[in-house]
Amino acid sequence: MNAIELLKTDHRTVRKMLDELADTTERAAKSRGQLLGRIARELRAHGAIEEQIFYPALQESARKEGDKDVLRQVAEAYEEHRAAVQLVLADLEATDAASIQFSGRAKVLKDLVEHHADEEEKEMFKGAKRLLDKAELAALGEEMAALKERELARSGPVKGTAKAPGALAGKSSAKTSASSASAAARAPRRRGEAQVAGGT
Numbered sequence: 755m756n757a758i759e760l761l762k763t764d765h766r767t768v769r770k771m772l773d774e775l776a777d778t779t780e781r782a783a784k785s786r787g788q789l790l791g792r793i794a795r796e797l798r799a800h801g802a803i804e805e806q807i808f809y810p811a812l813q814e815s816a817r818k819e820g821d822k823d824v825l826r827q828v829a830e831a832y833e834e835h836r837a838a839v840q841l842v843l844a845d846l847e848a849t850d851a852a853s854i855q856f857s858g859r860a861k862v863l864k865d866l867v868e869h870h871a872d873e874e875e876k877e878m879f880k881g882a883k884r885l886l887d888k889a890e891l892a893a894l895g896e897e898m899a900a901l902k903e904r905e906l907a908r909s910g911p912v913k914g915t916a917k918a919p920g921a922l923a924g925k926s927s928a929k930t931s932a933s934s935a936s937a938a939a940r941a942p943r944r945r946g947e948a949q950v951a952g953g954t
């Protein structure tokens with residue numbers, strides 16, 4: 755799947771989940787919480803592949819070509835991610851799912867994400883097709899799919915493939931004299947491993 759197809763597929767998935775969330779009521783607090791967990795995971799992974807791979811590649815090419823429209827679109831996209839994920843999503847995760855306030859915030863998140871995804875699809879991706887050739891889009895797609903998998907694995911169990919945390923082999927224990935070193939000492943090093951433990 756090339757980069758644009760991958761991102762569009764993600765958009766469809768998230769739009770669907772946000773629609774579902776908007777259809778829930780205060781009485782469905784438990785399923786709201788679960789659904790929000792899935793949305794958060796998906797949105798953060800999607801944001802990561804865009805911010806770490808797709809946007810920088812696009813910016814680089816746009817700079818070379820002097821395409822200011824695309825540079826502005828990317829700058830706006832970073833800000834929209836910040837608003838949607840760091841502000842609204844973060845607030846929503848801290849909101850009682852049985853409250854009316856949750857409904858309001860869920861609606862705002864849905865509106866923000868839909869607006870953002872629409873702009874990407876209608877404007878930015880057109881620029882990307884202009885600035886990046888097929889081979890570049892394909893290579894980016896592969897890189898992004900791999901990062902997405904890592905991000906999802908890091909943020910929680912993936913359906914069917916629960917990976918044991920901390921099972922990083924490969925480091926030859928050259929300097930471990932105490933061979934039965936306390937497992938407790940090997941705290942997970944990667945950031946984000948201390949994920950938010952669900953809702954309240």
Ligand SMILES: [Fe+2]
Binds near residue numbers: 801831
């Ligand atoms: Fe985005």
Ligand SMILES: [Fe+2]
Binds near residue numbers: 765871
């Ligand atoms: Fe996107």
